[in-house]
Amino acid sequence: MNTPGVRSGRFNWLAAYAIGYMVFLYAPVVLLPLFAFNNSTIVAFPLQGFTTKWFQTLWTTEALHSSVANSMIVAVSTAVISTILGACAARAGARYRFPFKKGIVGFIMLPLVLPEIIVAVALLVLLVQLGMGLSLWTVVIGHVLICMPFSVAVLNSAFQGLDVSLEEASFDLGESRWGTFRRITLPLVLPGVISSLLITFTISLDEFLIAFFLTGTDVTLPVYIWSQLRFPTKLPGVMALGTILLSATVLLLILAEMFRRRAAARQGKDNTPAGGLV
């Protein structure tokens, strides 16, 4: 294909710009492992030599371990609940015509464009008025609210890509409604479901503000990190923690992407870019 605007043999300013932009995007991320392995309590250049001691201190920090455990509970619950709720909305939106559809779907997607501080404050006001104590579950409530729009968006494309006649064909061949869901619908939207679970899990794991407002005595990982940022001596440890988180997330995302492509290839569908992400 002859792409309009490309003149071969000429320096491509646009490509150079794009690469420069990538440097800007990765600049802070690259620093993370550098300082994590840097043998100095001061997070600054020049580097002082290689060490793994900051990683070792993580093993012995009890508060960190409990915050990781808390974050796992919150992120897994959030991922499951928001994916189920998101699937209901996405399926209804893709398959049925019903009154006020645009308004209802728009309302569910609202947290996507609502400043997090508003969501946090609003839930805090509600919980205080109801006299409910703050706990990890109140954080889950808030996280589900902001994750649901992402679930709906990811699953929407999955359900929209699902040809209605496939379900009709299954029904026509004598299969029941539940059997059709199990044998046709679910296998075909599974990559979308997994994408949704991973994305919502990652968002919840990383979310700070709502957790900061709504958690009780049990803190999540970002809230723990926030508390550590105040102490300069703790910073290299935070860098080490960040490096681990970064590696784990990238690994998870690569796995998710590979899985999605395999599933897409098996269905003989186009490998549309960004199909799995946002």
Next chain:
Amino acid sequence: MRIGLNREGVQGLTLISPTLIYSILLLAAPLLMVVTLSFWTQDYLEIDRTPTIENYRVAFSDPLYRLLMIRSLAISLVVTAVTVLLAFPVAYYISFHVQSKKALWLFLITIPFWTSYLLRVFLWKVILGYNGVLNTALTGLGITEEPLSFLLYNANAVVITLAHAWAPFAILPIFVALEKIDRNLLEAAEDLGDGPFRRFRRITLPLAMPGLVAATLIVLIPTMGDFITPRLVGGTNGLMIANMIQIQFGKANNAPLGAALAVSSMFIIGAVSLAIVLASRRFSGGAGR
């Protein structure tokens, strides 16, 4: 399966009801409560439920709150403009110039976004600080003699950090809009005599408008309420309204005033967003909708 509008309507509503009920109970109700709270007053721990607009009078007349409100709006507008303008050429490059590795580019763009937001903001502090990476490099290379002090703890730092944090949210919608443009339209424009720049202005840009508007809103609205970035890199001159809302709900113990500030900022950002949407409609003349 699909029997008339009524039964289909009932099925659709039934299916969406769990999600809708969740949103009504935990989004609409709390928001309504915030609005109600903003019309009450608080004296230490006592809440006075007599409706009054006193909080709003304070929110709009007190110089500090007014300053924070204006600064928040200004910062988020600048951040949005910077982010979208920086992002557009990248989205354009991926959509029009990258042939087979589009998915890889998009994947690479989203990776930094998946690392902890808190840590990314903090790392900008490390980069921009007085003894930071950038200053070390500049003095080391002899470009500047003294470390630059205007990099950190001001509005500039907030803009740079937020423009970085929201990059993928700006690139993706623009990319999707550009991908949707039928390449035949561009060839048709060229065939009808448009040069590259005219074609870009008359075809590409109007058709990419929905993506640009989506990117603008997705960046603008949340940044208005950002809390972490001003706290970490903003200094005292970079604090924004969200920090004040948090203070009112926390230390200052004046939740009604905090609620009024929250409602006011929501109202302002809503009005600005609406203006942007309307202006973009006028620009693209209803095209691309």
Next chain:
Amino acid sequence: MTPENNNDRRQIVALNDVTKHFGSVVALGGVSAHINEGEFFSLLGPSGCGKTTLLRMIAGFEDPTSGSIEIDGKPMTGIPANRRPTNMVFQNYAIFPHLSVAENIAYGLRQKKLTKAELAREVDGALEMVDLAGYGGRASHALSGGQRQRVALARALVMKPKVVLLDEPLSALDKKLRDQMQLELRNLQRSIGITFVLVTHDQEEALIMSDRIAVMFDGQVAQLATPEELYRRPVNRQVASFIGVMNFLGAQMSEESETSITLDVAALGSVEIPKTSVPAGLTPSQISDVGVRPEMLTVLFDEAETAERVIEGQVEDTSYYGDMTYYNVVLPGLSTPVSISMRNTAGRSILQPGSKVRVGWATDAIVLFK
């Protein structure tokens, strides 16, 4: 074979005054028809005429607003698609993308509780029936359009339904493959003897494949007849122009006797027609048009050639089709030229526009319209 003497065959589907409204839109306005066991029945009409809605109601995907549908003597009201003795070949084939060819075909057999060996035998038999023996292990997305169509057919046939419903099954194929599949489908249907109900907008396809055709316009059946009957005796101008090409000429009755009527036809002059040729339900005085098919008119190339009736005309233009040439010929007293189709034979050249020609025709080629 006419619809009347078809009635001694067993009815498999009965449509009793079926209507369908979508909100305020009337998709079907009262359709009554019978489909006989073992016949190839087509619903033919332009898009939006309600033919697909009717098919989907037989399948059980839509409920009639009023009226009823019976299949094999049993009323189908309230019976969902998965409990009807019908199976469908979808327009896009709806091949399950995550299942292999064999798994697609075996999909519906699961309810029948067969042993593994029986299942494999059924699947192999179905594959053989559609000429895809050995394709069972293929991934379904690796199939060509024609192969997908065969898999969809095999998946329906393996259920041994009372009726196979086909929703424009050939529209996604290219012309050559479509022509081949038309014959294959018809031959397959004849050999297994299951009733086929086909929805199509392609009149040629319907004529080639069907035993009987229901022509539909605007949610109504305009004519239900055999292909030959439809082509030779269309009941109105709409049916006549939808199926093939028809030249319409203004006409009026000038005389009526015991046994015949005489019409005054534009350009052709006075034509006497026996009363037996006037269709039932058409009062001779109502006749305002007659129709003549292009192949029923003949260009007389040779001076010696003659016909029952001959008229002089002038060639306006020609369209060359390879095997045929269509002449547009202006006849005296007509504002629009008539279309005449002539088979191209060896050694005969194509007439140039402006040439004077003699046109031959016969009175029994004339169709009468209101």
